[in-house]
Amino acid sequence: MLPILWVTSALAADDPPVAEAELQAQLDDLRTEVDQLRAEAVLREAEALAQTAPPAPPAPSRGANAFNPALTAFGDVLTSVGVEGGSVAPGSGPWLRSLELDLRAPVDPFATAVAVIALEQEPPLEGAPLEFEVAAEEVYVDFVSLPAGFSARIGAARQPFGITNRSHPHDWPWPDTPAPIERFLGEEGFTDTGVVATWLAPISATALSVTGGVVRGTLLDPDEVDPVPQWVARGEWFHAAGAVDLGAGGSATGLGDSTTVGGDLVLRWRPSTRRSVVLLAEVLSDLEVAGAYGAVQVQPVRPLFLGVRGDWTDERSALGAYASVYTSEFLRLRAGATAAEDELLATAQLTFVWGAHPTEPYWVNR
Amino acid sequence: MISVLFLWLISSGHALDVVCTLPWLGDLTERLAPEARVTVLARGTEDPHYLSPTPALMAKVGTADLYVVNGLGLELWSDRLLDGAGNPAIRPGAPGHVQASAGVPRLEVPTELTRARGDLHPEGNPHIWLDPLNAALAAKNIASGLGRIDPSGAEAYRERAAAFEAEIHERVFGADLVGFMGGALLERLARSGKLHAFLASKGLEDRLGGWLAAGRALRGRPIVFHHQSWVYFIDRFGLDLVGTIEDRPGIAPSAAHRGALKEAMTARSVGLIGVQAIYDDRLARVLARDTGARVVQLPGDVGGTDAASDYFALIDTLVAQLGS
Secondary structure, three states: OHHHHHHHHHHHOOOOOHHHHHHHHHHHHHHHHHHHHHHHHHHHHHHHHHOOOOOOOOOOOOHHHHHOOEEEEEEEEEEEEEEEOOEEOOOOEEEEEEEEEEEEEEEEOOEEEEEEEEEEEOOHHHOOOOOEEEEEEEEEEEEOOOOOOEEEEEEEEEOOOOOHHHOOHHHOOOOOOOHHHHHHHOOOOOEEEEEEEEEEOOOOOOEEEEEEEEEOOOOOOOOOOOOOOEEEEEEEEEEEEOOEEEEEEEEEEEEOOEEEEEEEEEEEEEEEOOEEEEEEEEEEEOOOOEEEEEEEEEEEEOOEEEEEEEEEOOOOEEEEEEEEEEEEOOEEEEEEEEEEOOEEEEEEEEEEEEEOOOOOOOOOOO | OHHHHHHHHHHOOOOOEEEEOOHHHHHHHHHHOOOOEEEEOOOOOOOHHHOOOOHHHHHHHHOOOEEEEOOOOOOOOHHHHHHHHOOHHHOOOOOOEEEOOOOOOOOOOOOOOOHHHOOOOOOOOOOHHHOHHHHHHHHHHHHHHHHHHOHHHHHHHHHHHHHHHHHHHHHHHOHHHHHHHOHHHHHHHHHOOOHHHHHHHOOOHHHOOHHHHHOHHHOOOEEEEOOOOOHHHHHHHOOEEEEEOOOOOOOOOOHHHHHHHHHHHHHOOOOEEEEEOOOOOHHHHHHHHHHOOEEEEEOOOOOOOOOOOOHHHHHHHHHHHHHO
């Protein structure tokens, strides 16, 4: 045994040192290969696991109704109590001012159609019977894909005169019609059928727009004595600087020798969606007499809006105060009181919306 | 014809005019098209649900070459803005219109649509950007839109979107793990909800880096938020949502709900109430006082707080504030 060990150790002492280095290199290569195989196994397992990801939920199916217009319904219920000479005026009590159905949808890539159909009662305090009438308040097509900043509206619509006239009563910050609006634009406001086009100047830093059109003439010639159209025009400037919006506009409409003009101003400070202050004023005139209203509205917390408004015309002056509370975007409660000469009008209002999300330009009272 | 004119105008050297509805979209667009003029309509300190479609905003949109919107019903004022802007090239379906959320897996799609449950979003929760993996998808959509209106730059936009995606993967998972497994595979595992279990089974947890590592404290942490904006962040970072102060979106909570929430918070030892800076935090402070929790004001978007100066800083801030 000992001689064999002596021989093998003698032989080993003569092997070159590079063999050990070679063995070490082979060992390192094997380790690397094992690591790579392990990594590949990990990745294969991860790939297999990732393949079984749950599918995304399917889009809701609407079938044949897929292209139906968006439908929104607005309900506007008032309770009006008039006090004249110390007595409650006849006609005081609750009434349904309107139930409006607003339908709108793109017609094709070039136009959007809107129809507003209203079920209305006349104000009972004005002696009107409590009857409902159905009216197509607005039915028009907006051409929204015209070039060079133009858009056009064809149909029956509230005309672009001033600020208040362009929105519906249920969107106003007040429950009643400002006296100058009623005096110069009529009880129902200035709605007419025709063609109106607007050009928005290609200036991104500020908004300058010019509007012009022709309509049938129901405001200035309700008896249709003069078979000529009534023209409408408006110029508007609107600028936003941080939390402040400032807008000014001038409007005019005429038919034959009759002309009505108006100027409007709005200033809104809105540092957040929870607080805002709005100043709003309009002046109207038929070039013989003039009227105006001015309003201030404060939003001290998110759902609460408090406002006052003063009206002046050659026939009437009034001062009113209002408080509006929104339980959500879809339900508003309002209380108001207006004093004019020896009259006092107290109003409670409930306005609610259901259906598609409201798309009205409610930028004043929200 | 109008599209051809626009493409000619773009290719002849005109700087792109891009309008984005939300700040995070503006940040992504600036990364993809640094030479473009990018305008953002909403501020980070504003509630994006209630932006007013004023003539001033219409004027900004009227001259845009590309209009980028989040979608999923978040910007309901957008249609009115487009109608008044008189710019056919950016209307839905036109080459200049981008819905950033297209293709993003949606969460909280309502099974029952009724206003009795508050102001629901019928297509799912729209606050997609609070999961960084969704921001990478949105960047691809924006890059596609940029390429449509500026074909000469399409390759560059695609490359920048790919680079952004690569950076998102590294920020989410860490460079080491991304180098080992690849960002796309990690994303698929993360979206399937199997990432952490897989890493644990393979002894790879220590190789996880980025926001998921920095946000380890968030996993399983019970929390209450004010509004239901956070489902995508919760899903990615594994928070345990005990409840929201607004149990029905947009509706002030009832006394009964506040009482139930307080009980749940006490039972689950909720230590944190997250409120976006755009919301009134008074109810949160009352709950915090009654339960010993802490209220933290969070940015909901880029610019929502001073710290959230860009998209990466937004996620950094959220991970840091909610993990503290």
